[in-house]
Amino acid sequence: MLRRLIFALSRSRTGARIAMHAPGVRRFSRRFVAGTSRADAIEAVRRLNAAGFEATVSFLGEAVTSPAEVDGAVAEFSAFAAAVKAEGLRSHLSIKLTELGLDFDRDLARRSLNVVLARAEEAGTFVRIDMEDSHHTQATLDLFREARATHRNAGAVIQSSLRRSDADVEALAAEGAPVRLVKGAYREPPDVAYASKIDVDAAFVRLADAYLARMAEGGWLAVATHDARMVRAAVRSVEAHGVPRDRVEFQMLYGIRGDLQRQLRDAGYRVRVYVPYGSHWYPYLMRRLAEHPANLWFFVRNAFRRG
Numbered sequence: 001m002l003r004r005l006i007f008a009l010s011r012s013r014t015g016a017r018i019a020m021h022a023p024g025v026r027r028f029s030r031r032f033v034a035g036t037s038r039a040d041a042i043e044a045v046r047r048l049n050a051a052g053f054e055a056t057v058s059f060l061g062e063a064v065t066s067p068a069e070v071d072g073a074v075a076e077f078s079a080f081a082a083a084v085k086a087e088g089l090r091s092h093l094s095i096k097l098t099e100l101g102l103d104f105d106r107d108l109a110r111r112s113l114n115v116v117l118a119r120a121e122e123a124g125t126f127v128r129i130d131m132e133d134s135h136h137t138q139a140t141l142d143l144f145r146e147a148r149a150t151h152r153n154a155g156a157v158i159q160s161s162l163r164r165s166d167a168d169v170e171a172l173a174a175e176g177a178p179v180r181l182v183k184g185a186y187r188e189p190p191d192v193a194y195a196s197k198i199d200v201d202a203a204f205v206r207l208a209d210a211y212l213a214r215m216a217e218g219g220w221l222a223v224a225t226h227d228a229r230m231v232r233a234a235v236r237s238v239e240a241h242g243v244p245r246d247r248v249e250f251q252m253l254y255g256i257r258g259d260l261q262r263q264l265r266d267a268g269y270r271v272r273v274y275v276p277y278g279s280h281w282y283p284y285l286m287r288r289l290a291e292h293p294a295n296l297w298f299f300v301r302n303a304f305r306r307g
């Protein structure tokens with residue numbers, strides 16, 4: 001019920017307008033978002049790199065509605081890629097295809113993705129194509145595969161909540177395509193996604209194991225979760241299948257489970273932190289609230305604090 005309400009609020013323009021101008025909410029957002037500017041993101045990546053973490057940076061600007069906004073997003077991704085090279089940052093880019101116009105002009109999204117991949121290639125870095133809600137799954141995987149035919153620095157994301165994901169993981173593993181496995185952050189209908197957390201978690205363990213079992217054929221798995229049980233299961237699969245440590249990594253979101261991030265880093269695993277930045281932070285923040293309603297208390301407390 002609460003999750004449904006938070007998801008509804010995440011899509012509300014009025015909710016966004018009120019929240020983004022409330023100083024308390026902006027302050028709260030800094031727990032999960034590096035800041036609004038590229039300089040904020042660069043500073044956060046520098047700090048993470050110095051502490052022994054890798055990064056992947058996400059410019060928050062999803063669901064754009066005009067070619068001009070797409071041009072702006074492409075310029076921002078390209079500028080960040082240039083900064084990676086110029087400043088010697090250890091950071092990938094994470095992008096959403098709706099930021100590149102997928103909802104209104106698929107060709108524009110395709111062309112823009114190719115530009116971003118080319119700029120990232122020049123900077124010697126990698127681009128992860130985030131997965132959005134299930135209306136976008138097939139188109140996202142199609143554009144990923146098309147782009148990967150010319151750019152090898154692209155990776156896909158699979159959500160364990162979706163019923164189709166066993167088949168997708170099987171196919172991507174056979175192609176040796178890099179995969180980030182997540183549980184899935186979107187509210188989906190029951191014919192498309194598992195309704196119970198038990199099923200989503202069981203699928204996560206199963207999909208990680210299925211991909212790792214096929215890594216002799218190539219590939220690279222990013223296990224993206226804050227769930228210690230999922231992490232332990234993935235470590236068991238890595239060891240059982242004898243997967244070299246440099247072919248697998250753990251990923252977590254900025255500001256979440258720093259203790260688990262440090263634990264994995266200290267155990268010798270590569271840990272990559274997803275660093276979001278940009279002025280369009282409201283829907284991202286609401287998704288983080290929806291997946292962990294305990295955050296709501298901090299949110300409300302901050303929202304009504306002044307100064």
Ligand SMILES: Cc1cc2nc3c(=O)[nH]c(=O)nc-3n(C[C@H](O)[C@H](O)[C@H](O)COP(=O)(O)OP(=O)(O)OC[C@H]3O[C@@H](n4cnc5c(N)ncnc54)[C@H](O)[C@@H]3O)c2cc1C
Binds near residue numbers: 226257287
């Ligand atoms: C690096 C990364 C990239 C992602 N990319 C995508 C993507 O492309 N598409 C997509 O749909 N989803 C993506 N997600 C989000 C993902 O789908 C989940 O919604 C999110 O990770 C929460 O699930 P969980 O695996 O952490 O497990 P959960 O069962 O939700 O949480 C396990 C534990 O983690 C902690 N935790 C989890 N979330 C929070 C939070 N918000 N605040 C505080 N503590 C929390 C709590 O201790 C909780 O008990 C990504 C997640 C990560 C880490």
